[in-house]
Amino acid sequence: MGRIPYEVTGVSTPLFGIQWQKTSTDRRIAREVIVFLEDRRLLFGDRHVEDEGHCVRSALQIRAFLTEQLKRHEMGRELSTALKAMRAACRQFVDVAGPQGENFGYRMGPIGANRFGLALGDLRSQMGFYVAAIATQYKIEVDDDLATILPPPPEDEDEDVSWFPGFGGE
Template sequence: MGRIPYEITGLSTSLFGIQWQKADTDRKIANKVVAFLEDRRLLFGDRHVEDEVHCVISAIQIRAFLTEQLTQHQIGQELRQILKAMRAACRQFVDAAGPDGRNFEHRMGPPGANAFGLALGDLRSRMGFYIAAIATQYKIEVDEGLSGILPPPPEDSDEDLSWIPGFGE
């Protein structure tokens, strides 16, 4: 994990030569993750009765995608921690659903007080926090839909961001 990845940028002849530069793998993976999540309505779209199973499937797909990024690429420690935390948030949502989403079946009661609504709200707020950390660290613009789950930006008086993964000294 300590290796720094490099990309070949050119070859020369006259016996042999090669040019390379440090690969910006973390930024590429961060962009890929944000682009993937921008298409996941689970994170920002309106939910309706009987969407529960579709949402669980979407969370499973997000987990699989994040696992793929973690296992197929050499990623820096900061981004690795964020992707693992995002994966854990999805796992918690799927676990809360129970087998076949049974725990999310619609039950009568006050709006927003059902297990599905609570788990979805928790997933969205956690993912919003991690997406904000990635977007800030790698200077990625997040589309309008997904940006709705991001926490508000820090104010001038909140300059110390060391509590966010990847922003430590």
């Protein structure tokens, strides 16, 4: 895959010495994913009926980015599971929408439900769940806009993320 990155943690003298440690590749990948998602208004911005095609394209871009991360990097099972689940959420959104969002149109779904709004809500809920899991697991701060889709923060006694799928430590 790629070389394992190292970071310098200290330098000693007089005969020159250097201390180093392997950086957390999973944490770096997780940070890159969250930074990428922080710029995806699909996940948090106001949406309007005429935005269906744009939203489908954005979901496809997210899916492609996540696939690239999975192909390009060797990572732990927990992070890989979360990225695959996020990618599946994007795929589900695109499948419901149709290739250009034509399944949303101006039609209402069953019992007057807005199919676009429901699919977007499902996507945001699923993505928020996994962004929260990743941010908690790797101690990464999430931008305020993206944080609007996160589930409520755990209470102090609930900081164990082992109940999140893929983070069970099995």
